[in-house]
Amino acid sequence: MTTSLTRSEEDHIKAIHGLQQAGTSAFTKDIADRLHTKASSVTDMLKKLAEKGLVKHAPYYGATLTTKGRRQALMLVRKHRLWETFLVQRLGFGWDEVHEVAEQLEHVGSEKLVERLDEYLGRPAFDPHGDPIPDAQGRFPERVTLPLVDCAVGERIRLVAVKDPSDSLLHLLNEKGIGIGLEAEVRARQDFDGSVELRTKQGPVHVVSGRVAEHLLMERR
Amino acid sequence: MTTSLTRSEEDHIKAIHGLQQAGTSAFTKDIADRLHTKASSVTDMLKKLAEKGLVKHAPYYGATLTTKGRRQALMLVRKHRLWETFLVQRLGFGWDEVHEVAEQLEHVGSEKLVERLDEYLGRPAFDPHGDPIPDAQGRFPERVTLPLVDCAVGERIRLVAVKDPSDSLLHLLNEKGIGIGLEAEVRARQDFDGSVELRTKQGPVHVVSGRVAEHLLMERR
DNA sequence: AATTATTTTTAGTCAAGCCTAATTTTCACC
DNA sequence: GGTGAAAATTAGGCTTGACTAAAAATAATT
Ligand SMILES: [Mn+2]
Ligand SMILES: [Mn+2]
Ligand SMILES: [Mn+2]
Ligand SMILES: [Mn+2]
Numbered sequence: 001m002t003t004s005l006t007r008s009e010e011d012h013i014k015a016i017h018g019l020q021q022a023g024t025s026a027f028t029k030d031i032a033d034r035l036h037t038k039a040s041s042v043t044d045m046l047k048k049l050a051e052k053g054l055v056k057h058a059p060y061y062g063a064t065l066t067t068k069g070r071r072q073a074l075m076l077v078r079k080h081r082l083w084e085t086f087l088v089q090r091l092g093f094g095w096d097e098v099h100e101v102a103e104q105l106e107h108v109g110s111e112k113l114v115e116r117l118d119e120y121l122g123r124p125a126f127d128p129h130g131d132p133i134p135d136a137q138g139r140f141p142e143r144v145t146l147p148l149v150d151c152a153v154g155e156r157i158r159l160v161a162v163k164d165p166s167d168s169l170l171h172l173l174n175e176k177g178i179g180i181g182l183e184a185e186v187r188a189r190q191d192f193d194g195s196v197e198l199r200t201k202q203g204p205v206h207v208v209s210g211r212v213a214e215h216l217l218m219e220r221r
Numbered sequence: 222m223t224t225s226l227t228r229s230e231e232d233h234i235k236a237i238h239g240l241q242q243a244g245t246s247a248f249t250k251d252i253a254d255r256l257h258t259k260a261s262s263v264t265d266m267l268k269k270l271a272e273k274g275l276v277k278h279a280p281y282y283g284a285t286l287t288t289k290g291r292r293q294a295l296m297l298v299r300k301h302r303l304w305e306t307f308l309v310q311r312l313g314f315g316w317d318e319v320h321e322v323a324e325q326l327e328h329v330g331s332e333k334l335v336e337r338l339d340e341y342l343g344r345p346a347f348d349p350h351g352d353p354i355p356d357a358q359g360r361f362p363e364r365v366t367l368p369l370v371d372c373a374v375g376e377r378i379r380l381v382a383v384k385d386p387s388d389s390l391l392h393l394l395n396e397k398g399i400g401i402g403l404e405a406e407v408r409a410r411q412d413f414d415g416s417v418e419l420r421t422k423q424g425p426v427h428v429v430s431g432r433v434a435e436h437l438l439m440e441r442r
Numbered sequence: 443a444a445t446t447a448t449t450t451t452t453a454g455t456c457a458a459g460c461c462t463a464a465t466t467t468t469c470a471c472c
Numbered sequence: 473g474g475t476g477a478a479a480a481t482t483a484g485g486c487t488t489g490a491c492t493a494a495a496a497a498t499a500a501t502t
Contacts, residue, residue, distance in 0.1 A: 008489060028450060041490055043451055048488095060450060060497060091337040101331045108325045116312040229459065249480055262460055264481055269458090281467060281480060 003052065003072070007107045010076055011035055012045050013054060014106075016063055017073035025062035074138040075114075080106040081127035082117050088128040089121065095128040095179070096170035129170075130161025130180050130217065145217035149194055149210055151186050157218040158183045169215060176206055183221065224273065224293070228328045231297055232256055233266045234275060235327075237284055238294035246283030295359035296335075301327040302348035303338050309349040310342065316349040316400070317391035350391075351382025351401050351438065366438035370415055370431055372407050378439040379404045390436060397427055404442065 005013070015034045019026035032042045046063050049055040054069035065073055083105040087093040093101075115136065118124075125141040126132055132140045143160065151157055159182040162169065173179065184198040187205070194210020208216070226234070236255045240247035249267070253260045267284050270276040275290035286294055304326040308314040314322075336357065339345075346362040347353055353361045364381065372378055380403040383390065394400065405419040408426070415431020429437070 006488080029448090037489090038491065039450060040452080040492080044489075087334075091334070091341055093333070093337070097333070101329065101334055104329045104331075105326075108322065108329075110322045110325075112314070112318070113308075113312070113322055116314070120312055227458080250478085258459090259461065260480060261462080261482080265459075 002075075002111070003054075003068070004109065005054075005072065008045065009049065009052075009054075010072070010107055012042070012049060013065065013069055013073050014076045014080075016055065016065055017070065017077070020064060025058065025064045027062045031063070071138060074134045076106055078118075078134045078136075078138075079108075079114055081131055081133040082114065082121060082124070084127045084129070085121050085124050085133070086117060089124075094174070095165075096167060096174060098128065099165075099167075126161070128180070129165045130159075143219070145219055147214055148186075148196055148208070148216040148218050149213040151189075151196070151218055153186050153189055156183070156185050156221055158221050159216055160219045161217040163215045163217055165215075169212070172212065176208070177204065178206060178208075178216075223296075223332070224275075224289070225330065226275075226293065229266065230270065230273075230275075231293070231328055233263070233270060234286065234290055234294050235297045235301075237276065237286055238291065238298065241285060246279070246285045248283045252284070292359060295355045297327055299339075299355045299357075299359075300329075300335055302352055302354040303335065303342060303345070305348045305350070306342050306345050306354070307338060310345075315395070316386075317388060317395060319349065320386075320388075347382070349401065350386045351380075364440070366440055368435055369407075369417055369429070369437040369439050370434035372410075372417070372439055374407050374410055376407050377404070377442055378407065379442050380437055381440045382438040384436045384438055386436075390433070393433065397429070398425065399427060399429075399437075 012031065012035065015031045016026040018034070019030050028039045028042045028046070032039045035042070046055060046057045049063075049069070050057040054066055054072060055063050056066055057063045080102045083102040084095075084098045087098040087101060088095055118136070123135075124133055126143075132143065134140050145160055146157075147163070148157070148159075159178065159180055161180070162173065183201045184206070186196060187199050188197040189195070194213060196208055196210075196213045198206045198208070200206065233252065233256065236252045237247040239255065240251050249260045249263045253263045256263070267276060267278045270284075270290070271278040275287055275293060276284050277287055278284045301323045304323040305316075305319045308319040308322060309316055339357070344356075345354055347364075353364065355361050366381055367378075368384070369378070369380075380399065380401055382401070383394065404422045405427070407417060408420050409418040410416070415434060417429055417431075417434045419427045419429070421427065
């Protein structure tokens with residue numbers, strides 16, 4: 001039985017899920033910032049979601065999802081990432097153009113639609129930003145990644161994900177021609193600013209700042 | 222410049238468009254029935270839409286769309302029918318399963334999404350129910366159709382659309398194995414109840430009631 | 443331990459969209 | 473032309489989800 005939620009309820013659940021790492025709870029202010037609303041609005045919503053049994057709200061100490069809430073969040077993440085994959089793979093959108101649209105599409109309610117879309121896309125494990133797509137049971141694919149900033153000189157690596165892909169970051173990567181799947185070798189790393197020089201298989205050499213290198217998740221090859 | 226409307230505003234615009242034939246205006250009660258709301262709610266909305274310049278509201282005499290309103294309505298119809306086409310052609314939905322989902326998808330706001338979807342589907346002219354899909358300029362494809370109930374005995378015809386496809390009607394057609402594209406010859410027509418007997422190219426003989434025959438729009442071949 | 447700064451909650455307001463009930467208008471029919 | 477039914481509007485109320493401003497709690501700093 002899947003409880004039917006409003007768009008606002010869903011967005012709050014998803015925000016809490018995104019902020020909640022391991023044991024840490026999500027704080028009112030951070031949820032408000034993420035949703036571009038005010039803390040007082042979030043407090044109201046946390047009360048409602050707590051009533052519905054989706055969230056555990058410890059006043060002044062933030063919110064955590066219940067098992068029921070987490071299941072809802074995972075299905076939203078699943079839908080969001082499947083739609084992003086559809087937009088890029090089938091409709092030819094750029095990876096920097098899909099977030100806002102997926103933010104709307106994720107709220108379309110139809111179990112069958114999600115299931116068919118997943119099947120149609122070939123049950124992808126990762127979205128266009130390299131983020132893992134939970135399956136219908138909420139299980140994530142396994143993968144070991146390493147931020148580029150922690151890669152040693154000489155390592156041969158592949159870009160598999162962009163962590164917290166903001167519009168401006170994706171724009172920067174587009175400009176440089178850096179995308180998921182890029183294979184390269186670390187040629188140099190500056191201790192001063194953490195910047196990294198990469199030589200790609202295809203030829204071009206890229207230099208990325210430490211700030212960027214923190215967001216590039218690599219796989220060894 | 223495309224005015225951004227709420228889901229409810231969009232549904233009202235679309236309902237008015239659907240009710241408005243030629244010169245006739247759409248009446249409050251009919252709009253309410255279509256949207257499963259009450260007449261008083263519709264009156265409120267008509268005032269708002271009139272303020273926004275989308276509708277001309279003649280109190281007690283119904284509503285008609287302005288040019289601006291009609292443009293909005295056509296884009297909604299376009300989106301609805303493109304999504305229905307996607308669901309059937311790409312995701313393998315049955316033609317009787319798509320309406321509710323498309324009713325949600327049509328409200329996703331992204332010019333680019335509609336344009337790309339249209340292109341991806343090969344710019345289809347008709348949706349799975351045979352309804353015409355307006356192009357980006359709001360132009361409909363031309364087609365001459367004839368309700369089956371008006372076809373003469375001996376005529377060789379093809380089913381190209383189902384008029385006002387309700388769930389129960391589509392279910393009935395599914396049961397009989399009647400779908401868009403069916404080619405047949407009229408073998409008999411009973412004056413008593415308007416029922417029609419068809420012999421299909423593929424073999425099977427279908428008998429449909431007059432009530433059904435009114436909804437089957439045919440093309441001569 | 444007292445004082446701030448920050449966060450969170452509470453209290454009160456508002457607009458959007460719906461509702462019911464009462465009133466008004468229209469229109470068909472006698 | 474008057475009457476009654478149907479439709480439409482008005483009046484008033486409710487819920488959701490937002491807001492601002494004020495009060496309360498927590499955390500950080502002296
Ligand atoms: Mn969203
Ligand atoms: Mn993504
Ligand atoms: Mn709709
Ligand atoms: Mn249709």
